[in-house]
Amino acid sequence: MQTLAQTLSAQAVNTSLAQLLLTLADTSKAISVAVRHGALAGVLGATEQENIQGETQKKLDVITNDMLKDALKTDGHVRGLASEEEDYVVEVSANGEYLVCFDPLDGSSNIDINSLVGTIFSVLPAPDGALNEQSFLQAGRKQVAAGYVLYGPSTMMALTTGNGTQFYTLAPDSQEFLLTDDNVQITPDTAEFAINMSNQRFWEAPMQTYIADLLLGSIGPREQSFNMRWIAAMVGDVHRVLCRGGIFTYPTDNKNPEKPFKLRLMYEANPMALLVEQAGGRASTGYETILDIEPTAIHQRVAVILGSTNEVDTCLSYHGIDYSEEPSID
Numbered sequence: 432m433q434t435l436a437q438t439l440s441a442q443a444v445n446t447s448l449a450q451l452l453l454t455l456a457d458t459s460k461a462i463s464v465a466v467r468h469g470a471l472a473g474v475l476g477a478t479e480q481e482n483i484q485g486e487t488q489k490k491l492d493v494i495t496n497d498m499l500k501d502a503l504k505t506d507g508h509v510r511g512l513a514s515e516e517e518d519y520v521v522e523v524s525a526n527g528e529y530l531v532c533f534d535p536l537d538g539s540s541n542i543d544i545n546s547l548v549g550t551i552f553s554v555l556p557a558p559d560g561a562l563n564e565q566s567f568l569q570a571g572r573k574q575v576a577a578g579y580v581l582y583g584p585s586t587m588m589a590l591t592t593g594n595g596t597q598f599y600t601l602a603p604d605s606q607e608f609l610l611t612d613d614n615v616q617i618t619p620d621t622a623e624f625a626i627n628m629s630n631q632r633f634w635e636a637p638m639q640t641y642i643a644d645l646l647l648g649s650i651g652p653r654e655q656s657f658n659m660r661w662i663a664a665m666v667g668d669v670h671r672v673l674c675r676g677g678i679f680t681y682p683t684d685n686k687n688p689e690k691p692f693k694l695r696l697m698y699e700a701n702p703m704a705l706l707v708e709q710a711g712g713r714a715s716t717g718y719e720t721i722l723d724i725e726p727t728a729i730h731q732r733v734a735v736i737l738g739s740t741n742e743v744d745t746c747l748s749y750h751g752i753d754y755s756e757e758p759s760i761d
């Protein structure tokens with residue numbers, strides 16, 4: 432089996448980018464150890480702090496953020512970073528060619544119940560000139576790499592550098608990420624959906640109707656029954672979609688009018704959208720292709736509907752969008 436380094440070399444990935452991805456991979460191995468030790472290492476539970484988004488930080492949110500920040504500072508190829516746990520962008524190496532956006536620990540609410548969590552990352556080219564928030568505000572289509580590491584029964588990485596989506600599994604003995612699926616493909620059709628149903632009354636009308644029709648199953652207009660899965664960590668839900676198809680959505684809701692969306696564009700939606708598109712799937716807000724959104728802020732939030740192409744298209748048709756008529760994007 433090929434190692435991550437061998438695969439990146441076989442894909443002729445730029446040497447600096449490959450080095451940066453190996454730094455991220457090495458850091459995720461250390462995070463995997465911290466996650467695995469759990470209560471034994473005293474890393475469970477919350478801190479007293481909130482991040483800029485008003486969310487109480489878990490100890491592991493802060494620990495993993497610091498681990499990634501420290502590693503990227505010594506990598507040499509990173510101009511700047513943006514993180515869910517950093518209020519503002521952080522300047523890293525003056526000559527770095529790349530910007531890295533990351534969610535150091537996705538699925539924070541799963542930490543204390545020993546359930547799935549992961550790290551999500553997105554790599555963008557660093558523009559010339561002074562580094563500021565504006566430097567990061569590039570559409571997801573500009574990403575040169577995106578991926579996540581899932582700390583589950585096995586530690587796995589999903590990665591794309593624009594050459595399809597690959598899965599790697601961390602070998603416990605050698606501590607190498609080994610290529611275990613070189614061409615991940617999302618099945619275009621599915622009978623499985625993932626949504627936090629407790630928000631049902633807060634969704635917009637198109638999503639209400641779409642989900643109601645799924646729930647009616649074989650006696651409704653879809654004339655087939657659907658199963659539901661919800662891991663409550665985007666990284667776990669998207670991994671399932673990449674493995675066996677499905678539709679995952681965190682739609683617009685009006686529970687808190689000041690916060691109509693949950694997931695963050697730059698370090699959750701964009702990297703997942705690239706992985707999904709590179710695996711033959713679709714990712715939209717309901718009205719706009721995620722990778723085409725021009726960001727306005729590093730912590731911007733968006734609605735997300737992603738997964739099996741035909742099912743996402745069906746969901747979008749409830750929103751009045753006909754994707755089959757859109758010109759394809761190279």
Ligand SMILES: O=P(O)(O)OC[C@H]1O[C@](O)(COP(=O)(O)O)[C@@H](O)[C@@H]1O
Pocket residue numbers: 515534536537538539540627663664665666681693
């Ligand atoms: O439990 P909720 O409020 O529906 O939220 C679940 C969603 O929130 C998230 O945990 C947000 O990510 P963080 O844990 O990184 O803040 C997603 O992974 C997940 O899909």
Ligand SMILES: [Mg+2]
Pocket residue numbers: 534536537538665699
């Ligand atoms: Mg997250």
Ligand SMILES: [Mg+2]
Pocket residue numbers: 492515534535536537538539
């Ligand atoms: Mg997080």
